[in-house]
Amino acid sequence: MIAPVTDPEILAGYNADALGYRGAPEGLFRPADEAEVRDILAWALAERRAVTPVGLRSSTTGSCVAPSGYLLSLERFQAPPDIRPDTRTAVVQPGLNLAQLKAQLETHGLFFPPDPTSEPDCCIGGAVATNASGARSLKYGAVRNWVQRLRVVLASGEALELHAAAVDKNAAGYYGFQDPIQFFIGCEGTLGVITEIELRCLPLPADYLSLYAYYPDEAAALAAAAAFRENAPGVRCLEYFDGGSLALIRDEKGAAVPAGAGGMLFIEEEAPAGGVDALLEAWLERLEGSGALVDDTMVGDTRARKEEMKALRHAIPSTLNERGIRCRGAGGGKVSTDWAVHHNRIAAMFPAVRAICRTHGLDEVYGYGHIGNGHPHFNIVAADADAKARAKAAVHEMCRLVQAAAGTVSAEHGIGKVKKEFLPYCFPPRAIAWMRAFKRELDPALILAPGNIFDF
Numbered sequence: 001m002i003a004p005v006t007d008p009e010i011l012a013g014y015n016a017d018a019l020g021y022r023g024a025p026e027g028l029f030r031p032a033d034e035a036e037v038r039d040i041l042a043w044a045l046a047e048r049r050a051v052t053p054v055g056l057r058s059s060t061t062g063s064c065v066a067p068s069g070y071l072l073s074l075e076r077f078q079a080p081p082d083i084r085p086d087t088r089t090a091v092v093q094p095g096l097n098l099a100q101l102k103a104q105l106e107t108h109g110l111f112f113p114p115d116p117t118s119e120p121d122c123c124i125g126g127a128v129a130t131n132a133s134g135a136r137s138l139k140y141g142a143v144r145n146w147v148q149r150l151r152v153v154l155a156s157g158e159a160l161e162l163h164a165a166a167v168d169k170n171a172a173g174y175y176g177f178q179d180p181i182q183f184f185i186g187c188e189g190t191l192g193v194i195t196e197i198e199l200r201c202l203p204l205p206a207d208y209l210s211l212y213a214y215y216p217d218e219a220a221a222l223a224a225a226a227a228f229r230e231n232a233p234g235v236r237c238l239e240y241f242d243g244g245s246l247a248l249i250r251d252e253k254g255a256a257v258p259a260g261a262g263g264m265l266f267i268e269e270e271a272p273a274g275g276v277d278a279l280l281e282a283w284l285e286r287l288e289g290s291g292a293l294v295d296d297t298m299v300g301d302t303r304a305r306k307e308e309m310k311a312l313r314h315a316i317p318s319t320l321n322e323r324g325i326r327c328r329g330a331g332g333g334k335v336s337t338d339w340a341v342h343h344n345r346i347a348a349m350f351p352a353v354r355a356i357c358r359t360h361g362l363d364e365v366y367g368y369g370h371i372g373n374g375h376p377h378f379n380i381v382a383a384d385a386d387a388k389a390r391a392k393a394a395v396h397e398m399c400r401l402v403q404a405a406a407g408t409v410s411a412e413h414g415i416g417k418v419k420k421e422f423l424p425y426c427f428p429p430r431a432i433a434w435m436r437a438f439k440r441e442l443d444p445a446l447i448l449a450p451g452n453i454f455d456f
Contacts, residue, residue: 001039002030002039004026004029005027005028006027010028011027011028014054015066017059017060017064017065018121018318018321019062019333020324020328021417022065023068025066025068025070026049026068027070028072029070031074031077032077037072038159040072041153041154041157042157045157048447049070050066050068050447051070051449052065053189053193053194055073055074055094056097059126061413062417062418063189063416069450074095074125074194074195076095077125078095079093081096081101083108089148089198089199090199091149091196091198092196092198092199094124094125094194094195094197096124096125097120098120098122105204110202111201113136113140113146114133114143115136116132116134119134124197124199125194128147128150128185130186131144131186131412133412135266135268137370137412138236138370138373143185144182144186146199146201147181147197147200148198148200149161149162149197150162150181150184154191154443155443155447160192162180164179164182165179183438188453189452190453192448207271208269208271209267209270209280209300210268210301210306210310211297211299212265213267214260214293215262216260216263216291218242218350220291221240221262222346223290224292225240225346228265228290235267236269237268238371238372239265239266240263240264240265240266240367240371241265241313242367242368243261244365245316246261248316255312258293284297316366317368320334321334323381327383330383332383332385332388335380335392336377336378336379336380338411339398339411340373340374343373345407349376353398356397356398362380362390362391364382396422399422400425409425414453417451420454435454
């Protein structure tokens with residue numbers, strides 16, 4: 001078996017996620033192949049030592065930090081992808097950077113739709129382990145829709161190969177077990193270590209249009225988003241950014257934000273070759289009818305401009321992450337939501353959430369994200385421990401509203417270690433007990449990713 005790294009300076013470089021949550025690992029394994037992963041887990045089981053699988057540590061829920069035991073980094077799993085244009089599939093190792101992988105797929109005329117905001121900073125294995133999604137999930141859904149096959153090493157050291165179900169109908173056995181691969185997609189490292197992934201892809205779209213559509217206030221932007229959700233079926237991305245988010249990118253990144261803008265929609269729609277101009281004309285007419293500040297619309301009709309617009313969108317959470325980290329010394333930090341409800345409930349949720357934040361005396365609150373999916377993110381920057389306690393109390397109130405609306409407390413980031421207290425808003429105690437029992441069935445010694453999703 002390979003020896004773990006125990007140098008404190010090296011461990012320090014692996015011991016934090018994107019929000020600065022830290023652990024206390026004894027060592028770090030960096031295996032080069034599946035055989036080494038199997039050896040490490042067999043040793044860990046025999047010695048009853050915890051192992052937390054990690055990728056590029058872009059998590060914001062603490063899922064990639066180890067409270068004890070060892071980190072198992074998949075960073076060396078970066079063999080060139082086996083891209084198969086004839087079947088529109090790609091066999092990849094988990095350590096590949098997602099943005100770089102997507103660029104390689106494009107050279108073969110293929111398109112992998114999920115686009116988590118962190119794609120420049122995350123690996124495909126982490127995206128699968130958290131069932132990441134992103135802005136284009138409105139049209140294409142989350143990562144699990146695009147995983148065709150996995151190789152996974154269980155806590156015992158046994159390797160499994162799992163294929164996604166390939167039938168339209170299935171009446172055999174319990175529903176949750178009819179497609180076992182799904183247990184490992186989004187399991188946050190708690191059930192096994194992913195060592196190989198086969199992805200399903202689409203033909204690369206000929207072109208697409210990006211728009212930043214500005215509105216005078218939040219209510220107008222939300223009303224427009226609801227209308228586009230119903231009447232613009234070709235949209236692949238429909239995101240909202242509130243006035244605070246716009247001020248952030250104006251002040252921190254020098255973005256040209258119109259003076260009268262109180263909210264913005266980020267819109268993407270695909271177009272056939274040579275069809276962007278006609279699509280733009282249709283959208284400008286639609287925006288004018290929705291009350292947008294049409295003359296201020298930012299149009300992404302070149303690759304450079306589209307990349308600029310994506311970068312500005314990414315700058316919002318990354319800048320807030322940095323602000324949150326700076327507050328940790330005083331006991332504060334960034335407290336963020338990942339809840340989602342049916343999209344037709346969003347218009348009522350926003351004023352309710354704003355009222356909750358005012359009640360708790362929270363001033364630095366930013367609302368943005370996947371409005372077309374009913375999935376906004378509210379990020380609260382808490383300057384100190386008292387503000388952080390008030391922010392968490394506010395999130396609990398939001399989650400009670402989400403529970404009443406039959407929503408979820410986590411639509412893409414996962415539960416990790418940070419959001420465990422919110423899980424009961426999604427499941428009754430018995431259902432959580434069933435999940436814990438399933439975890440014990442696959443990992444009786446509880447060595448994999450301790451502290452993720454729930455405690456024992």
